[in-house]
Amino acid sequence: MTTKLDSPLDVAAILAQLQRTREQLNDRKSATARIATMNFVIFVDDPAHRSWVVERAARVTGKHPSRSIVLDSTGIGEGVELSTSVTSLECATVFNEHVVIGVAGLEHGTIVRLVHDLCVPGVPLFLWWSGARFLQSRTFSGLAEAATGVLLDSSGHASGEETIRELGDFPARFPHVVLRDLAFMRLAAWQDMIAQFFDDPALREDLFSIRSLHIDSGSDAEALYLAGWLGSRLSWEPAEGRTFIDRRGKRVPFTMEHKGGRRRILRVRLASDDSTYVAELSGDDCNAVCLHVEGAKAKPMFCMPLQNVDNALLVERAILTGSRDQIFETSLLAVRGLLR
Amino acid sequence: MSGMATQIGVRAGSDGNAAPAGPNPLRAGLDTTRIAEPCNIVFFGATGDLTKRMLMPAMYNLRLADTLPVNFGIVGFSRSKLASEDFRSQMKAAVDQFSRSGPARDPLWTDFANRLSYVGGEFDDTEAFRRLRRQLEENDARLGTAGNRLFYLSTPPTVFAKIVQQLALAGLGPKDQERGWSRIVIEKPFGTNLESARALQAEVTKAFEERHVYRIDHYLGKEPVQDIMALRFANVIFEPIWNRRYIDCVQITAAETVGVEGRGGYYDGAGALRDMIQNHVLNLLALVAMESPVTPAADNIRDEKFKVLTALRPIGPDQVMKMTARGQYGPGLIDGKPVAGYRDEPSVDPDSITDTYASVKFFIDNWRWAGVPFYLRSGKRLARKMSEIAVIFNHIPHRIFGESGDAIETNTLVMKIQPEEGVSLRFNAKVPGQKMHIRAVTMDFNYGSGFGVVSPPAYERLIADAMRGDATLFTRWDAVEAAWQAVTPIVERWSASRTVDFPNYLAGSQGPQSADALLVADGREWRRI
Numbered sequence: 097m098t099t100k101l102d103s104p105l106d107v108a109a110i111l112a113q114l115q116r117t118r119e120q121l122n123d124r125k126s127a128t129a130r131i132a133t134m135n136f137v138i139f140v141d142d143p144a145h146r147s148w149v150v151e152r153a154a155r156v157t158g159k160h161p162s163r164s165i166v167l168d169s170t171g172i173g174e175g176v177e178l179s180t181s182v183t184s185l186e187c188a189t190v191f192n193e194h195v196v197i198g199v200a201g202l203e204h205g206t207i208v209r210l211v212h213d214l215c216v217p218g219v220p221l222f223l224w225w226s227g228a229r230f231l232q233s234r235t236f237s238g239l240a241e242a243a244t245g246v247l248l249d250s251s252g253h254a255s256g257e258e259t260i261r262e263l264g265d266f267p268a269r270f271p272h273v274v275l276r277d278l279a280f281m282r283l284a285a286w287q288d289m290i291a292q293f294f295d296d297p298a299l300r301e302d303l304f305s306i307r308s309l310h311i312d313s314g315s316d317a318e319a320l321y322l323a324g325w326l327g328s329r330l331s332w333e334p335a336e337g338r339t340f341i342d343r344r345g346k347r348v349p350f351t352m353e354h355k356g357g358r359r360r361i362l363r364v365r366l367a368s369d370d371s372t373y374v375a376e377l378s379g380d381d382c383n384a385v386c387l388h389v390e391g392a393k394a395k396p397m398f399c400m401p402l403q404n405v406d407n408a409l410l411v412e413r414a415i416l417t418g419s420r421d422q423i424f425e426t427s428l429l430a431v432r433g434l435l436r
Numbered sequence: 437m438s439g440m441a442t443q444i445g446v447r448a449g450s451d452g453n454a455a456p457a458g459p460n461p462l463r464a465g466l467d468t469t470r471i472a473e474p475c476n477i478v479f480f481g482a483t484g485d486l487t488k489r490m491l492m493p494a495m496y497n498l499r500l501a502d503t504l505p506v507n508f509g510i511v512g513f514s515r516s517k518l519a520s521e522d523f524r525s526q527m528k529a530a531v532d533q534f535s536r537s538g539p540a541r542d543p544l545w546t547d548f549a550n551r552l553s554y555v556g557g558e559f560d561d562t563e564a565f566r567r568l569r570r571q572l573e574e575n576d577a578r579l580g581t582a583g584n585r586l587f588y589l590s591t592p593p594t595v596f597a598k599i600v601q602q603l604a605l606a607g608l609g610p611k612d613q614e615r616g617w618s619r620i621v622i623e624k625p626f627g628t629n630l631e632s633a634r635a636l637q638a639e640v641t642k643a644f645e646e647r648h649v650y651r652i653d654h655y656l657g658k659e660p661v662q663d664i665m666a667l668r669f670a671n672v673i674f675e676p677i678w679n680r681r682y683i684d685c686v687q688i689t690a691a692e693t694v695g696v697e698g699r700g701g702y703y704d705g706a707g708a709l710r711d712m713i714q715n716h717v718l719n720l721l722a723l724v725a726m727e728s729p730v731t732p733a734a735d736n737i738r739d740e741k742f743k744v745l746t747a748l749r750p751i752g753p754d755q756v757m758k759m760t761a762r763g764q765y766g767p768g769l770i771d772g773k774p775v776a777g778y779r780d781e782p783s784v785d786p787d788s789i790t791d792t793y794a795s796v797k798f799f800i801d802n803w804r805w806a807g808v809p810f811y812l813r814s815g816k817r818l819a820r821k822m823s824e825i826a827v828i829f830n831h832i833p834h835r836i837f838g839e840s841g842d843a844i845e846t847n848t849l850v851m852k853i854q855p856e857e858g859v860s861l862r863f864n865a866k867v868p869g870q871k872m873h874i875r876a877v878t879m880d881f882n883y884g885s886g887f888g889v890v891s892p893p894a895y896e897r898l899i900a901d902a903m904r905g906d907a908t909l910f911t912r913w914d915a916v917e918a919a920w921q922a923v924t925p926i927v928e929r930w931s932a933s934r935t936v937d938f939p940n941y942l943a944g945s946q947g948p949q950s951a952d953a954l955l956v957a958d959g960r961e962w963r964r965i
Binding site for chain 1: 458460461462463464465466471473474502504505506507580582
């Protein structure tokens with residue numbers, strides 16, 4: 097059921113309409129509970145990206161009892177669009193409420209107040225920020241202050257090294273807010289692949305004699321994060337000139353090259369004193385990664401499925417995991433050091 | 437990547453043969469759903485019901501979710517004489533009918549089927565096991581499965597020992613292996629009593645070390661069962677009252693509406709006590725009663741479960757009749773439809789005295805639980821399918837609220853395992869109005885609505901764990917032995933006393949009256965099924 101209202105500022109009218117819709121849809125007046133497990137606020141300012149974000153947000157909120165509030169700053173949408181879906185369970189009626197508000201002409205304080213007034217009280221607020229800038233946006237800061245978690249994509253509308261530099265300040269600015277970056281979350285399969293090399297105890301010592309790291313990737317963020325993750329796990333210190341210093345004080349140069357599809361890693365090459373570890377997308381199957389070791393500890397090639405996870409699932413995973421991700425945060429710190 | 441002939445190097449996993457080393461620092465914090473190493477999985481009993489209904493659909497769905505390695509093979513082994521092509525057709529029909537993701541789809545199925553092969557033979561036929569070895573070696577070359585092997589015994593328990601012996605004779609055990617790993621998954625029941633379980637364990641350990649043995653209890657793969665630990669150890673509000681000072685009793689129920697469903701031959705030699713209480717239900721008891729493990733590592737959890745099972749107060753032969761009740765269903769109604777009694781089921785002895793219902797009262801002799809009864813029950817053809825753990829708290833020490841006639845109910849925390857999955861808490865509240873009437877209300881958490889995700893079937897989780905070498909959700913031998921020690925006196929006493937009033941409950945009922953009497957004698961009653 098969809099309803100349109102003209103004024104985004106009339107919060108009372110929006111809430112009253114949501115209430116009316118709930119009453120109309122609730123055919124079981126005896127239902128004992130109305131469930132809402134989160135408020136999901138989505139900010140989008142790129143017209144080309146709008147439908148992509150809104151569709152994925154709807155897929156997530158459609159599964160979870162929630163109120164989603166899309167802040168449409170693209171200028172495409174005006175006024176307010178309200179829709180509600182309902183699922184009847186044995187002991188409760190689950191409502192999924194969607195509010196899309198055109199906020200292109202609104203001042204940041206008004207947007208933040210609007211979100212505050214529209215959120216279901218007492219349940220967490222997750223912010224998916226798909227805007228071009230983060231910390232320099234006062235709307236972002238205002239919403240992040242109130243959020244339990246913030247999700248963004250440093251390989252999306254906002255991208256590049258500047259974006260990651262900016263992100264590096266987030267934990268200090270918002271120490272109580274859980275930060276997730278889709279660009280880092282996409283790397284889970286690659287992290288697993290690289291870890292697999294060193295599951296073999298006979299090769300593990302090589303982790304501590306890595307001499308260089310090279311990554312081919314279609315986007316900066318993924319390559320930087322993968323390097324940051326590896327460096328932070330191995331206690332490497334970032335140094336000048338895109339170099340790490342390992343625990344023995346030796347330099348580990350990191351190089352990266354733009355190759356392959358956007359947001360995709362193409363190849364990772366780790367060289368130790370006497371062997372080279374290579375993981376790369378298979379030429380036969382772009383959804384598989386083949387791994388092999390060259391040199392003194394040579395191992396023949398073996399391949400693993402890449403497990404590319406759909407963005408909607410990544411978003412869902414981000415909001416279901418409510419705690420801070422220390423691995424991500426230390427990786428981000430390492431990247432920040434690299435980009436100094 | 438199908439048919440890839442890439443040679444795969446030896447990669448020692450958690451149970452490989454390489455020298456011990458420190459943990460892999462790159463594994464810290466990584467998602468535990470990592471992909472297994474390349475391997476073959478061999479299903480013994482491959483044309484049986486479990487393989488068709490559960491195991492093959494689980495494998496297909498793991499492939500669909502990209503949880504399997506690119507290099508994997510599946511070999512079916514069974515008594516039936518079948519060509520590999522016929523086996524593939526049977527497995528496709530099974531996936532079409534039972535997969536949670538719907539019928540098998542191309543091109544995925546074609547690739548999956550290309551990895552299926554079949555070896556027929558008796559379970560004590562040495563030549564058949566040699567053929568199995570050749571098939572595995574061929575798969576290693578053709579599919580790049582690196583010599584890694586997972587043997588899954590989904591056969592009747594009577595042939596477990598034979599299979600293990602033949603695996604060893606064919607040089608398929610880990611001790612004979614030049615490269616890769618071998619693990620064995622053994623379905624329940626592990627033995628039919630303490631003596632036979634020990635004998636089976638002796639056979640298994642001739643070929644496999646304990647770290648290579650995965651005793652499967654599919655209950656442990658269910659999401660709500662894993663949630664028991666989360667509920668207890670990820671919340672601060674329950675643990676302080678999780679003890680004899682606040683808890684009156686614990687009731688654990690595993691009730692089914694189905695009968696023996698074509699398994700009469702097996703079930704008539706087992707019964708509810710051995711089929712359910714000894715494994716599923718005692719595992720639940722251990723999870724509810726154990727102390728907090730130091731870490732979530734497999735052996736830390738299994739250590740704590742073992743301590744609980746060894747603290748179960750032994751039930752002596754003279755106490756069996758006082759501490760237990762047994763039953764067998766007669767004809768009755770399930771969902772309004774008439775169903776036959778147990779003795780009329782196919783392959784069941786018409787004079788059978790096998791228990792289709794068992795209830796036991798256990799005490800745990802430790803500081804936390806001294807004096808708190810744990811009532812366990814499991815049965816077939818009961819009123820409703822329902823598995824749950826109910827923690828029933830003490831009565832309030834002094835009553836100040838409530839009009840005369842108001843019952844002040846005890847608080848009850850229920851962990852619902854199936855078919856509903858979730859947690860509910862019963863507490864007392866004031867009924868609106870001018871008088872201070874008190875009534876019990878329930879607060880519910882349901883997995884489906886709470887997280888909006890469907891829990892994958894337990895077998896998918898457990899097979900993937902075994903392939904990865906994660907034994908957390910599998911039962912260690914010491915726990916199996918302790919569980920048999922707890923129930924064996926009951927098995928023996930029940931077997932010795934053949935004068936029973938079977939059938940003693942109607943299909944579709946709450947179970948036998950003797951089970952009710954077990955609690956009534958303590959001033960308590962069962963929760964309604």
